[in-house]
Amino acid sequence: MKKKVNIIGSGFSSLAAACYLAKDGNEVTVFEKNNTIGGRARQLKKDGFTFDIGPTWYWMPDVFERFFNDFDKKPSDYYELIKLSPAYQVYFGVNEFVTIADNLPEIVKTFESIEKGSGQKLTSFMKEAQDNYNIAIKDLVYRPGVSPLELVTLETAKKVNQFFGNISKDIRRKFKNTKLIQILEFPVLFLGAKPSDTPSFYSFMNFADFGLGTWHPKNGMYSVILAMEQLAIELGVTIKTNANVEKIIVNNGKAVSIMVNGTEEKADIILSGADYNHSETLLDKEHRAYSEKYWSKKIFAPSSLLFYVGFDKKIENVEHHSLFFDVDFDTHASAIYDNPKWPKEPLFYASFPSKTDDNAAPQGKEAGIFLIPLAPGLEDLPETREEYFNKIIMRFENLTQQKIRNNIMFKESFCVNDFIKDYNSYKGNAYGLANTLLQTAFLRPKLKSKRVENLYFTGQLTVPGPGVPPSLISGKLVADLIKKNKN
Known part of the structure; x- marks a missing residue:
C-alpha cells in the first residue's frame, strides 16, 4: 500500500532512503532547511573556484555501484570517476614524504623500501583486511542493527578475537617504522575514533584504502x-x-506530521536524516528515546576546522590529497578524545582538487581545502580560526619548500559554530558517532524510534556509522525497515 513519507534533511542517507522508498511506490517528499541539497556535502563556488564543503574522499566505489545498481543504473550514468594516481601523499618532515601509489604491488614495494621485511607483512595484513572487507561491507553493514545476533555468522565466529583487539596493537605488532604505522592507522580515522579504540576487525578500512584505491x-x-x-x-x-x-x-503515539516553516505537512511515515540528537529535540520530551545524558556520554567523531582557499598560482610539491603528519599523532589525538581542547600543534590534511579537475579552479590557479580535526564542542572564535590558519600555512610552506601566503586570493572557513548552525550538529561534530566497540551495530541509536510509531531515523549517528558509503547504506537499511514494518 502506497504511503506518504516526509523526509527531514537531504544528505546522502536521506537521498538514498528517498530513492528506495519511491521505488517501493511511496509518495516521498524531502525537506531541506538550507537553500541547496546535500547536507554536509554541499558546495562552495567563488570567483571561478569550486570546493566541496564536506566530504572530499571517494572510497569504497563498490558501495556506490551497489546503490545505483539497485535502480538498474550505474555511477557512470551520472558522473565520471577518476582514479587518483598516486592516491595521496603523507608528509613527515621537510621534503620528507611517502607517496601512496594507486595499486597494492607498488605500495608493498614502498613499504619494503622503508622497513626491510615489511612488504611481506603488508601483503599478509592486506589479505586479512580484504577478508574482513568482504564480511563487513558486503554483508554485516547491510544489517539494520536491531539485534546482536546480526553479528553472529560463521565468518564472524572465526574472527571473534578481532572484535576485542584493536587496530593500533595489531599494526605495531607487525610494523616498527613510525611512518608506516601512521599510514596504516590513518584510514580508521574515518571511523571517528583513535586507532587504539578501534576494533581489529575494522582493518577492512585498509583494504578500502590500499586495495580499492582513492577516486575523484x-x-x-x-x-x-x-x-x-x-x-x-x-x-x-x-x-x-x-x-x-x-x-x-x-x-x-504515532508520528503524523511535521511543521515546516509554520505549515503542517501530514504523512504516514516521518523519516529524519538530520542529526539524530536534533531530530529528537523536534519531539516533545516524553516521545524522545534518548536523553541528553545519553548523548553526553557517547564518543563522538571529531569536528573540523576547514579552510577553502583560492590561490592565484599552481601549488607545487603536493598531490590531490596530502596529509601532514609532521607533529605528534598521539598528542593531537589526545586533544580530540581524552582531554578536549584546541591542539597545540595539529596534524592537518590538504586537498587540491584542481590537481585532478580543471573545473575546480580557473586556469593557472589552484583550489585548496585545508582540514584540522578537532574535538566537538570547542569554543569557536574568529581569532582562533585565524591563529590556526597561520599555524598550518607556515608549516605547509616549510614542509613543501614554497611560499604561498602572498598568493592567497581569498579564504573561507567552516568550524564548530557552522556545523551547529547549518546542520544542527550535536556539539558541532562533523562525522557523527565514533565506531568504537561499544558503539557498533546494535549498540548504536536505532533506525526505528523506540517511543513513536511511524518515526524513523537514518544517517551517521545510527547504523552502520560515519562516512559517505555507510550513509548510503543507512538509507537503504531504513527504507527496508519501513517496507518490512508497513506490510
Whole structure:
C-alpha cells in the first residue's frame, strides 16, 4: 500500500532512503532547511573556484555501484570517476614524504623500501583486511542493527578475537617504522575514533584504502549528490529547499506530521536524516528515546576546522590529497578524545582538487581545502580560526619548500559554530558517532524510534556509522525497515 513519507534533511542517507522508498511506490517528499541539497556535502563556488564543503574522499566505489545498481543504473550514468594516481601523499618532515601509489604491488614495494621485511607483512595484513572487507561491507553493514545476533555468522565466529583487539596493537605488532604505522592507522580515522579504540576487525578500512584505491568524481563529491537528486526525481521524489522543520507532531503515539516553516505537512511515515540528537529535540520530551545524558556520554567523531582557499598560482610539491603528519599523532589525538581542547600543534590534511579537475579552479590557479580535526564542542572564535590558519600555512610552506601566503586570493572557513548552525550538529561534530566497540551495530541509536510509531531515523549517528558509503547504506537499511514494518 502506497504511503506518504516526509523526509527531514537531504544528505546522502536521506537521498538514498528517498530513492528506495519511491521505488517501493511511496509518495516521498524531502525537506531541506538550507537553500541547496546535500547536507554536509554541499558546495562552495567563488570567483571561478569550486570546493566541496564536506566530504572530499571517494572510497569504497563498490558501495556506490551497489546503490545505483539497485535502480538498474550505474555511477557512470551520472558522473565520471577518476582514479587518483598516486592516491595521496603523507608528509613527515621537510621534503620528507611517502607517496601512496594507486595499486597494492607498488605500495608493498614502498613499504619494503622503508622497513626491510615489511612488504611481506603488508601483503599478509592486506589479505586479512580484504577478508574482513568482504564480511563487513558486503554483508554485516547491510544489517539494520536491531539485534546482536546480526553479528553472529560463521565468518564472524572465526574472527571473534578481532572484535576485542584493536587496530593500533595489531599494526605495531607487525610494523616498527613510525611512518608506516601512521599510514596504516590513518584510514580508521574515518571511523571517528583513535586507532587504539578501534576494533581489529575494522582493518577492512585498509583494504578500502590500499586495495580499492582513492577516486575523484569529476566536478567533486557534489556530483554524487546531484546524481542522487536526479535519480530521486526520476523516481518521483519531491525535494523542497529552504524548508526548515520545526516540529515532529505525534498523536496517540504515532508520528503524523511535521511543521515546516509554520505549515503542517501530514504523512504516514516521518523519516529524519538530520542529526539524530536534533531530530529528537523536534519531539516533545516524553516521545524522545534518548536523553541528553545519553548523548553526553557517547564518543563522538571529531569536528573540523576547514579552510577553502583560492590561490592565484599552481601549488607545487603536493598531490590531490596530502596529509601532514609532521607533529605528534598521539598528542593531537589526545586533544580530540581524552582531554578536549584546541591542539597545540595539529596534524592537518590538504586537498587540491584542481590537481585532478580543471573545473575546480580557473586556469593557472589552484583550489585548496585545508582540514584540522578537532574535538566537538570547542569554543569557536574568529581569532582562533585565524591563529590556526597561520599555524598550518607556515608549516605547509616549510614542509613543501614554497611560499604561498602572498598568493592567497581569498579564504573561507567552516568550524564548530557552522556545523551547529547549518546542520544542527550535536556539539558541532562533523562525522557523527565514533565506531568504537561499544558503539557498533546494535549498540548504536536505532533506525526505528523506540517511543513513536511511524518515526524513523537514518544517517551517521545510527547504523552502520560515519562516512559517505555507510550513509548510503543507512538509507537503504531504513527504507527496508519501513517496507518490512508497513506490510
